[in-house]
Amino acid sequence: MYDFVVVGAGPAGSRFSRRAAERRYDVLTLERGTVGEPLACSGHVSTDIWEFAPDGARAELLQNEVYGARFHVGGPGSDDYPFYKREVVSNVIDRVGLDRLLAEAAREAGADLREDHSVTAVDEKRDRVEVTASTPDGTETFEARMVAGCDGPVSRVRSELGLPDPGEKLQGVLAFAEDDDPGDYVDVHLTAPRFFAWRIPRGEAGVEYGLAAPPGSEPSAKALFEEFTAGYDVETVDFCAGMIPVGPAETVTGRRGFLLGDAAAQTKPFTGGGILYGMTAADHAAREIDPERPSTLRDYEDAWRDDLSTEIRLGHWIRRAYSLPESVQHAGLSAFSGEIGVHMDKPTSFFSKEHLRKLLSGS
Known part of the structure; x- marks a missing residue:
């Protein structure tokens, strides 16, 4: 059983994978296609x-x-x-190059990063989470203590965990x-x-x-x-x-899962950019979350909001000036x-x- 299955190898997912692996956690990272493709974000x-x-x-x-x-x-x-x-x-x-460098850093830290693995289901159990993915060889289910949803604005993990959508x-x-x-x-x-x-x-x-x-x-x-x-x-x-x-929702954590980056809407309301906010939240997650203690998800929720909520709130005020x-x-x-x-x-x-x-x- 893995400690974490990380869904998505964008900046937030790869950053968390790297930091969690450096803490000696057993990390599996699943990317639905090729890391960095298709490009959908400014550089x-x-x-x-x-x-x-x-x-x-x-x-x-x-x-x-x-x-x-x-x-x-x-x-x-x-x-x-x-x-x-x-x-x-x-x-x-080079935005594509950034994703690839961050993914390679996660691999070098010890994360098992697999491309062409598209997650189709996430099932939270009492003592574990089961993540099912479509792979080049068929379908495979992975067990972990926790799942990290780093799979973008239209997040499958968010949907599967029943977490609220961004504002x-x-x-x-x-x-x-x-x-x-x-x-x-x-x-x-x-x-x-x-x-x-x-x-x-x-x-x-x-x-x-x-x-x-x-x-x-x-x-x-x-x-x-x-x-x-x-x-x-x-x-x-x-x-x-x-x-x-x-606009992040009121919660980005479940019983044995949590969201990072665009999946959690950890973005700047006045520009839409989320690379730095997502990786900042990833560092908080790697530091605060113990996969054997689901109660620590609350610590992650508190930590990233303490760090970023004021910036996000002021960012909403700046954006109002556009109208x-x-x-x-x-x-x-x-x-x-x-x-x-x-x-x-x-x-x-x-x-x-x-x-x-x-x-x-x-x-």
Whole structure:
């Protein structure tokens, strides 16, 4: 019997697998396809990513360094409001490569990571959990003391455990243009209903264009995306789409199971990004959960919420600004644009001494 069966080998799943294996737990990790495929997430991340990645990852994965963002109330060609730092704010990385490096680190730590294993059922028993997966050779059932659902926004584990869905899901779409662009700024357009569209320079790797909107919106997210990229007069390739969960439910733990990452909606409400939040929660899970003591699931629940709930709550307030009247958006962006002291993963940094000092010096 395994200590943990981890379902999903994205950043949160691989991070937890690695940390749990380093603690000498017997870990089986199941990935439904090939690690990193298909791509369904942006590669724009804070520089904190390297604290979670294996040694040498930066040299292998880095595509561009970003110093700030230009915010637009309208589409391409509209006036912009720059927000910037004098040092690097964020990095653009090879997103598929990140997943593969994190998965390999989990394997090296001792996790048994198997690709092409699609989980079809999860059954919580009194003393164990049974996880059934479709494999290249048929169907196989694995027993473990606990199961970790790290299988994305449409989580099979969440459904099988009867855990509540995230508060909201957005439809995200993205694609790439092949232009060489080493630009210092990302562009953010407050044009999508209740969210935004983006343009991210990726150096020699091209340019990423993306957009997210509520599912069922009219026009659709894909139609909005086509209108957005037409405004930039570009042809894109490698179009992909996926759901973005926003707002964790009141619980992400069951009797012998728990959720991590997008499955738990451990994401930033104001950007939809969840790589850092998911891996932060994974570290809490590996530290707090004893697979032989189901009561420790409560310790995990408390730990990750103590760490991230304030950031998530403030992130919801930031997102509300996306739906303000355009005149108010113009006024607010004009008032606050310029040099900043904000961390892209931490809304609480808006109230930091560094940021307040930047605001006052620019006034």
